[in-house]
Amino acid sequence: xPVFNIALCFSGxxxxxxxxxxxxxxxxxxxxxxxxxxMLKVGGWAALILAATRSIQSDGPSVGLAIWVGExxxxxxxxxxxxxxxxxxxxxxAFVAGLLAACFLG
Amino acid sequence: MxxxxxxxxxxxxxxxxxxxxxxxxxxxxxxxxxxxxxxxLAFPKDRAQAVLxxxxxxxxxxxxxxxxxxxxxTLARAWLVAGVLAAVPAIHLLFAWSLP
Amino acid sequence: xxxMGFRQSNAWLHTWSGLLLGWLMYAIFVTGxxxxxxxxxxxxxxxxxxxxMADEGTPERVLSAMQKMAPDASVWSVSLPGPRDxxxxxxxxxxxxxxxxxxxHRVALDAGTAQVLPQRESRGADFLYRFHFELYGxxxxxxxxxxxxxxxxxxxxxVSGVITHKKxxxxxxxxxxxxxxxxxxxxxxxxAVLSLPFHFMITYSGLLLLMFMLMPWGVQSAYNGDMRAYFxxxxxxxxxxxxxxxxxxxxxxxxxxGPIMAQARARWPHGVDHIxxxxxxxxxxxxxxxxxxxDSLLDRGRSERLxxxxxxxxxxxxxxxxxxxxxxxxxxxxxxxxxxxxxxxWLRWLFFLAGFAGSAMVATGLILWxxxxxxxxxxxxxxxxxxxxxxxxxxxxxxxxxxxxxxxxANRLLPVxxxxxxxxxxxxxxxxxxxxxxxxxxxxxxxxxxEQLAMVxxxxxxxxxxxxxxxxxxxxxxLAAGQWLVAGVDLSLWAVALFSAAxxxxxxxxxxASKRSSGAATTxxxxxxxxx
Numbered sequence: 129x130p131v132f133n134i135a136l137c138f139s140g141x142x143x144x145x146x147x148x149x150x151x152x153x154x155x156x157x158x159x160x161x162x163x164x165x166x167m168l169k170v171g172g173w174a175a176l177i178l179a180a181t182r183s184i185q186s187d188g189p190s191v192g193l194a195i196w197v198g199e200x201x202x203x204x205x206x207x208x209x210x211x212x213x214x215x216x217x218x219x220x221x222a223f224v225a226g227l228l229a230a231c232f233l234g
Numbered sequence: 235m236x237x238x239x240x241x242x243x244x245x246x247x248x249x250x251x252x253x254x255x256x257x258x259x260x261x262x263x264x265x266x267x268x269x270x271x272x273x274x275l276a277f278p279k280d281r282a283q284a285v286l287x288x289x290x291x292x293x294x295x296x297x298x299x300x301x302x303x304x305x306x307x308t309l310a311r312a313w314l315v316a317g318v319l320a321a322v323p324a325i326h327l328l329f330a331w332s333l334p
Numbered sequence: 335x336x337x338m339g340f341r342q343s344n345a346w347l348h349t350w351s352g353l354l355l356g357w358l359m360y361a362i363f364v365t366g367x368x369x370x371x372x373x374x375x376x377x378x379x380x381x382x383x384x385x386x387m388a389d390e391g392t393p394e395r396v397l398s399a400m401q402k403m404a405p406d407a408s409v410w411s412v413s414l415p416g417p418r419d420x421x422x423x424x425x426x427x428x429x430x431x432x433x434x435x436x437x438x439h440r441v442a443l444d445a446g447t448a449q450v451l452p453q454r455e456s457r458g459a460d461f462l463y464r465f466h467f468e469l470y471g472x473x474x475x476x477x478x479x480x481x482x483x484x485x486x487x488x489x490x491x492x493v494s495g496v497i498t499h500k501k502x503x504x505x506x507x508x509x510x511x512x513x514x515x516x517x518x519x520x521x522x523x524x525x526a527v528l529s530l531p532f533h534f535m536i537t538y539s540g541l542l543l544l545m546f547m548l549m550p551w552g553v554q555s556a557y558n559g560d561m562r563a564y565f566x567x568x569x570x571x572x573x574x575x576x577x578x579x580x581x582x583x584x585x586x587x588x589x590x591x592g593p594i595m596a597q598a599r600a601r602w603p604h605g606v607d608h609i610x611x612x613x614x615x616x617x618x619x620x621x622x623x624x625x626x627x628x629d630s631l632l633d634r635g636r637s638e639r640l641x642x643x644x645x646x647x648x649x650x651x652x653x654x655x656x657x658x659x660x661x662x663x664x665x666x667x668x669x670x671x672x673x674x675x676x677x678x679x680w681l682r683w684l685f686f687l688a689g690f691a692g693s694a695m696v697a698t699g700l701i702l703w704x705x706x707x708x709x710x711x712x713x714x715x716x717x718x719x720x721x722x723x724x725x726x727x728x729x730x731x732x733x734x735x736x737x738x739x740x741x742x743x744a745n746r747l748l749p750v751x752x753x754x755x756x757x758x759x760x761x762x763x764x765x766x767x768x769x770x771x772x773x774x775x776x777x778x779x780x781x782x783x784x785e786q787l788a789m790v791x792x793x794x795x796x797x798x799x800x801x802x803x804x805x806x807x808x809x810x811x812x813l814a815a816g817q818w819l820v821a822g823v824d825l826s827l828w829a830v831a832l833f834s835a836a837x838x839x840x841x842x843x844x845x846x847a848s849k850r851s852s853g854a855a856t857t858x859x860x861x862x863x864x865x866x
Contacts, residue, residue, distance in 0.1 A: 130680050145507045190631035190667055191681065198684030201529040201691070204507070208524055212509040250336055271555035280659070282567040285552040287661040292549045293489065293541045300490050301497070304347045305340055327555070 130199070133179050136229035137196075137203035140175030142222035143168045145207055154211070155218050175226075176200070250309055257316055258303035265299050265320045266292040272323035275330050341498050348494040352699050353723070355484045357730040359491075360696040362484060364734055365466040366536070367689030368459065370674055370682055371823070373418040376458030378823040379745045380442075383453070384807035386422070387817075388415040388445035393591045393609065396422050399448035400614070401588070403441075409433050410611040415445045416626055417679055420819050422448075455755040456745055461763075462738070467544075470760070475547070482548045485540045492534055495526060502527060518702045525695035532688035533695070539672035542665060568662065583616040589647035591621070597649065598623045598640055604678070607637060611644060619644020628676035631667040632658060637676065697731045725774040725782075732786035733770030735830065739793035740766030742827075746800055780841065787837045794831035798824035 145151045147168035152160040160168075179199065184192035210218050273288035274281075299316060306312035335343045352359075368375065377383065393414065400410050407426040411433070415422055422445050427438040442451040457464075464470070469477040496502065506527060509520045526533065546553065546561065557564045588611065598606050607626035613619045621644050625637040641650040658666070670676060674685055704724055711720060744762040748755055774782045801808035801824065812821040 141507075148504065148507075150504070151507060188630055191628075191676075194631070194671060195681050195684065197531050198681065198688060201532060201688055202684070204528045205524070205691075208507040208509055208528065211507050212511060254335070266549060267551040270549055271551040274552035274556040281556050282564060283659050283661045285556050285564060286568065286665060289545050289549050289552045290542055290661070290665060292545070292552075293486065293538065296486060297489050297493055301344065301347065301494060304335060305343045308336060 130195075132229050132232040133182055133196075134199050134203055135225040136175050136179040136182070137199050138206055139222050139226035139229060140172045140179065141200075141204050141207040142210075142218060142225075143172030143175065145211060145218075147172060151211055155216060175229075253309055254303045254312060257312055258300040261303065261313075261316050261320070262296045262299040265316065265323075266296040268320055268323040268327065269295050272326045272330075275326075341500060344494040344497040348491055348498055349703065351487045351494060352491040352696075353703055355487050356696060356700045357726050358480070358484045359488050360693060360700070360730055361734055362466055362481060363689060363693040363696055364738075365462045367686060367693055368738070369463040369466055370686045370689060372459040372463050374819055374823055375462075376460065377419050377421065378820055379456055379458045379742070380421075380451075380454055381801070381805045381807065383421045383442055383444075383451045384805070384812075384817070384820055386415065386420045386444045386446060386451065388420065388422075392422065392445045393595050393606075395448040396424065396443060396445075397588065397591050397609075397611075399443060400424060400426065400611075404439070405615055408613065409438075410609075410614055411438075412609040412611075414606060414608060416605070416607060417819065420817070421445060421451055452750075454745070454750055455752075456759055457756045461741070461760055467540075470764075478544055478547055482541065482544045485537055485544070488537045489541065492526075492530075492537060496530070499523060499527070515702070515705050518698055518705050522695060522698040522702050525691045525698060529688045529691045529695075532685070533692050535668070535671055536689070536692070539668040542668050543672060583613065583618045585615060586617040586619070586645045588614055588619055588644055589621065589642065594621060594623065594642050594647050598625075601640070602626065602638070614644065617645055620650070621647075627678055631670040631676070632663045633666060700727050700731065724779050725771070728774040728779070728782045728786055729767075729771040732783065732790055732834075733767055733774070735790045735834070736770055736786060736793065737763045737767035739790060739797070742797055743793065746797070746804075784838055784841050787834045787841070791831045791834035791838060794827045794834065797827045
């Protein structure tokens with residue numbers, strides 16, 4: 129279901145956002161350590177790439193990639209809005225979304 | 235945008251903008267057309283693909299020339315580099331069309 | 335520019351390439367975005383056809399009806415109902431007539447009863463689709479040139495925008511509301527960057543779709559201007575392979591369509607989109623089925639086709655498509671992504687949202703130009719350029735939406751038997767748009783925005799409400815029956831109404847806030863801009 133792929137992209141972008149000092153400080157309240165930032169980046173990119181793979185598997189390479197890029201746009205917009213108006217709840221939202229996506233991967 | 239300090243500056247500023255715009259619009263089109271025509275002849279065995287590829291790339295060339303026209307440090311340099319970009323395909327085309 | 339750095343020059347270029355034709359770019363973006371749902375909206379604009387509901391027996395029923403309506407036709411062309419259109423669209427050509435898109439006889443059939451459906455005389459969403467690249471009321475080539483020039487300026491605006499955006503990665507998720515000019519800038523950046531691949535792709539592919547008109551010099555140089563020779567060499571589309579029959583055709587009944595459809599459905603997950611029968615009722619009949627949707631964009635999102643002998647129903651050998659070169663494949667991917675003919679509903683909605691973001695990107699850019707110059711105007715006064723931009727902003731950003739609503743209202747209200755009805759729907763569109771321009775010139779700037787956005791909200795809200803009173807397929811019924819085709823359009827209209835209302839609310843709370851702190855409010859020629 130496409131909703132779950134978007135949830136996966138959403139989690140990925142949250143991790144990537146937290147990898148940035150500005151957003152990490154807003155949400156967690158402390159400065160990120162370099163190792164933390166690196167892990168968040170790896171996790172974020174992994175989630176995005178996993179979403180791309182799922183999309184390609186279900187719709188073929190050219191259509192699948194087009195769908196993936198569209199989903200990235202929506203997911204990134206949701207994360208930007210959440211970070212602007214939601215802040216601390218971001219972390220919770222990421223975990224919920226990630227869980228939903230993970231449940232339907234199997 | 236830089237403000238005009240005196241009337242003379244204002245006139246020279248407007249002249250600069252106009253000349254750069256001319257280069258971007260007309261020069262851009264001319265250079266893209268020349269590159270397209272030239273590139274189309276570059277692969278005689280696969281003519282249709284060469285034409286398609288060259289035409290698709292022409293818009294990138296146009297965009298690059300337009301950005302160059304306004305990014306170059308001086309007006310003279312803008313036109314000079316554009317001149318070189320136009321000369322290369324032009325010379326190729328002259329050769330190609332003069333051969334039997 | 336002399337004395338400016340690379341980023342600064344591109345900032346200047348971005349502003350001017352965006353501003354000069356910005357209003358046209360907005361119109362192109364909006365009509366293009368609407369066109370992603372062209373079939374759905376055109377269907378919505380034919381309320382008498384909403385009763386059509388497809389079922390398993392539709393293909394047989396329709397072909398029987400064709401047998402009665404057009405037994406001697408040379409070609410039957412049947413578009414089956416699907417997620418984008420619930421009626422059956424049939425077309426047939428008489429003997430000796432060359433098949434073409436708008437020729438022959440065209441009729442809409444009810445999918446459930448195969449009865450002919452009434453068709454309101456209307457251009458439907460095709461008017462908006464054509465406007466997107468051919469505008470209206472001017473010679474086609476001239477219009478395409480204007481659109482092409484605007485598209486190139488859009489490309490330059492995008493590239494210069496990316497160059498000039500210093501913190502494109504650091505600011506990726508950043509939006510700072512309630513900070514005046516900063517917020518408008520953040521919004522413009524977010525709308526641009528978060529869908530940047532789409533914006534770049536749709537712009538460049540738009541140029542590619544016009545490329546041989548804009549840049550014919552490759553063909554000129556390599557083929558001496560012979561376009562036909564070029565297209566032949568590039569590879570013509572695979573056309574229907576008629577069976578090699580050396581006998582004179584004689585009358586023969588058409589094969590049963592049921593088993594043929596079953597074979598196709600077994601192979602194609604999304605079903606059959608289209609049936610074409612050549613030489614029906616003769617021994618040379620060929621039935622061609624077309625797949626709904628497509629697997630790959632590499633062959634231009636070309637759906638697979640299966641051909642069957644029209645008398646025996648046996649599957650014919652198909653000619654494999656020619657091998658694709660990477661250059662042609664690249665063109666095919668770009669053009670398929672722009673036209674989106676092949677796409678299923680999910681991808682269509684994704685692109686629609688991206689197109690909406692793109693339209694909003696252009697709109698916020700135009701508004702940002704005004705907002706940025708307000709401090710300077712407070713000190714030095716305004717000149718005519720500022721007023722022109724302000725008025726064009728209202729008249730286009732809000733005005734175009736209002737004109738589209740007027741077009742839909744004309745579709746609802748104009749009497750069905752009226753002469754030149756389709757032309758009048760279009761006239762009303764332009765009259766509404768022109769009225770918005772006049773209104774924008776007469777009213778103070780902020781009032782113009784509030785009034786036009788409020789009108790937009792009311793008009794869009796009332797459209798589905800009108801359906802409650804006059805049509806059977808209003809929102810409650812269509813939702814209950816699962817008729818998402820009609821319900822989707824109605825719900826989208828309400829979404830636009832909501833969005834517009836939010837805009838009015840936003841402007842009025844700003845106005846209230848600035849009135850409260852009116853001691854510090856500064857004015858520009860009598861108009862208050864504090865708190866903007």
